[in-house]
Amino acid sequence: MTTQQDRSHHLVDALATPASDVVPHPALDVAAPPRARRQGLDKIVFGVTALLAVAFLVWGFVSTGSLADASGRALSLVMDDAGWLFVLTASGFVVFVIWLAASRFGEIKLGRDDEEPEFRTSSWVAMMFSAGMGIGLMFYGVSEPVSHLVTPPPGTGGADGAQAVQHAMATTLFHWTLHPWAIYAVVGLAIAYGVYRKGRLQLISAAFEPLLGRHANGGWGKLIDILAIFATLFGSAASLGLGALQIRSGLRIVSGIGATGNAVIVVIIGVLTVAFVLSAVSGVAKGIQWLSNINMVLAVVLAVFLFVVGPTVFMLNLVPTSLGSYVQDLPMMAARTGAEGTKTKDWLGSWTVFYWAWWLSWTPFVGMFIARISRGRTIRQFVTGVLLVPSLVSVIWFCILGGAAMNLQKTGTDIAGAGALESQLFTTLDAFPMAKVASVLVMVLVAIFFVSGADAASIVMGTLSEHGTQEPSRGTVIFWGVATGAVAAVMLLVGGEDALNGLQSITIVAALPFVVVMVGLAVALVKDLRSDPLMVRRKYGEEVIEAAVIAGVTEHGDDFVLSVEPTDATDPSPAAAPQVSP
Structure with a gap:
């Protein structure tokens, strides 16, 4: 005894x-005790990433054709040799975070044992949702369900009628519900736990201390932070590019100016870049939270409007149908790889693998951002909120916007053939009353999503560039804000007439190194949690x-x-x- x-x-x-x-x-x-943070700029992390960003910009503006060729070859190599890695890890992260929440680790708080959440639940949900996928929902809300309806995904047997609708919605929800938010949750948990429970610096590298020890603060740690900034830069730039494409399409339709070239896209990106830089330097509470709450209200207005004037009963029927189809098709969709043939590999590059790469490249800034606003919540509360609430909103969103478009497509209005993906939402709105007002609302929504998402990204890149500070200097934030807008412009120019292809290709290639970082992060988090005070x-x-x-x-x-x-x-x-x- x-x-x-x-x-x-x-x-x-x-x-x-x-x-x-x-x-x-x-x-x-x-x-x-809390870790002492070095003050000022991390010259190695910032210097290397800034140099890479500037080199990419020079290459893109000086020799766009050669950059397009290089990105095309790199994309083929990644899809041939590493497409399976994106597919496997994305589904693995879903299983991983659900296991964390259901296990004994779920009771651990991201902060002191007696600490209360810093933000109200409504603001918490609004901020993480706006930062997590705002522009994408506007861009793909109509275009993805309609695209899958007209061109059924591989493995669905070319179904038509009711089955085509089911497979289209199941595939859309596969890309927009559990998988992206599980990927975000891994980084969010690792950062929030390390900062608010362990007193570590707010750096991706700091979360690797259980695996790397002191090396997490040395060369290996700097490499991890460099990869995080690099992924964030290209992932957020892809989103800005989508937003610019959709705003340009809206301007064509609302103003009747006709076809426009890439110069208009560059001007749009320039104007919105100035806007989000101004927002970013105002801080989280004044900038992102204010914009996120406004956007949530406007998004609800748009959804309610379409729900009322559109095929309401069809949309309501689509909710249980979509959920049931998603559950039924999930194993097949999660197992789909390039091994099924060239046609499937090409399809994956345009849809599933592009999405997984996009979400992975967003994880440094979305994960760090939701970590920053999630202090005081338990791991179980965090996972439940981050996984289920945005997923449920996505289901409703796609059933309303996608349901309206698919109903039009089935009844004779050719939404899919009306133009590029970015114009299909406006074509759908044109079939209902107050089309011009609704189209202007869409452009305002996209612009604010553009600003709030890039706002969060530039702050996080500033944090990674300045030893993990939660309030990076204005100069650093402005640099990364301008760089993000410029990279978005180059990515669009690389695609030429098919600007979307340029965005997708470069996003997939840039995200590949960060897949390995994410796997290591999950391992480090489990090792950390096993020695948590609550477990001891x-x-x-x-x-x-x-x-x-x-x-x-x-x-x-x-x-x-x-x-x-x-x-x-x-x-x-x-x-x-x-x-x-x-």
């Missing part, structure tokens, strides 16, 4: 140890109770009780150890 009493005594000392403001370790003897406390408690029960049965048979009693301070016996009484 001496060993057991020693363990219990250590537990009492641990519980009596004051926790620091940032890092509570109530079951350990000494609470680690539970282990101590189980040992104490088990030893006490053994002692009670040995000394008294079945006739004993366990109780916790105070003791004299001079008494060497542990104050919180269970006492065995006959």
Whole structure:
């Protein structure tokens, strides 16, 4: 019993140890103090990534054709040799975060044990949703369901009628519900846990301390942060490019100016880049939260408008149909790879693998952003909120916008053949009352999504460039904001007439190195959680109770009780150890 009493005594000392403001370790003897952060710019991380960004921009503007050729060859290589990696890891992250939430780790808080959430749930959901996929929902809300309806995805047998609608919606939800948010959740959990529970710096590299030890603060850590900035730059630029394409399409339709060239896209990107730089330097509370809440209201207005004037009953029927089809088709969709043939490989490059690469490239900034706004929530609350709430909103969104478009397509209005993907939403709106007003609303929504998403991205890239500070300097934020807009313009120019193809190709290639980082991050997080104070406390408690029960049965048979009693301070016996009484 001496060993057991020693363990219990250590537990009492641990519980009596004051926790620091940032890092509570109530079951350990000494609470680690918050890490000291170096001030100013990380010259290596910022210098290398800035140099790469500038080199890419020079290459793109000076020799667009050669960059287009290089990106095309790189895309073919990635799809041939690593397409399976995107498919496997994306589904793996879904299983991983659900397991974390359902396991004993789900009770761990992202902060002190007694800490309350920093933001209200409504604002929390609005901010992470707007930053996570705002522009994409506007761009693909109509175009993806209609595209899959007209051209059924591989493996669906070329179904038509009701089955074609089901497969189209199932594929759309596969790309927009659990998978992207599970990918975001991995980074969000790792960063929030490390910063608010362990007192680490707000860096992707800091989350690797359980695996790399001191090397996480050295060369390997800098490489990880460089890859994170690089992925963020191209992932957010892809989103800005989609937004610019859709705004240009809206201007054509609303103003009747006719065909426009790439110069208009560059001007649109320039104007919106100035807007999001101004928003970014105002900070999270004043900038992103304000814009996110406005966008949520406008998005609801658009959805309600289409729900009322559109085929309401068809949309309502589509909700259970889509969910059932998604569950039924999920194994087939998750297993679809380039091994099924060239046609499937090309399709994956335009849809599934592009999406997984896009989400992966967004994880550094979306993950760090939702980590920053999720302090005080448990892992179970975090995963539940991040996984289910945006997924449910996506289901409703696609059933309304996609349902309106598919109903028009089935009844004789050719939405799919009316123009490029970015114009199909406007073509759909044109079939309903107040089309011009609704189209202007769409452009405003896209512009604000553009600003709020790029806002968050430039702040996070600034954070990674300045040793993890939560308030990067304005100069750094402005640099990354301007760089993101410029990269978006180059990516569009690389695609030529098919600007979307340029966005997709470069996004997939740029995201590949970060897949490996994400896998390592998941492993490091589990290793961290196993030594969490709550886990240590539970282990101590189980040992104490088990030893006490053994002692009670040995000394008294079945006739004993366990109780916790105070003791004299001079008494060497542990104050919180269970006492065995006959």
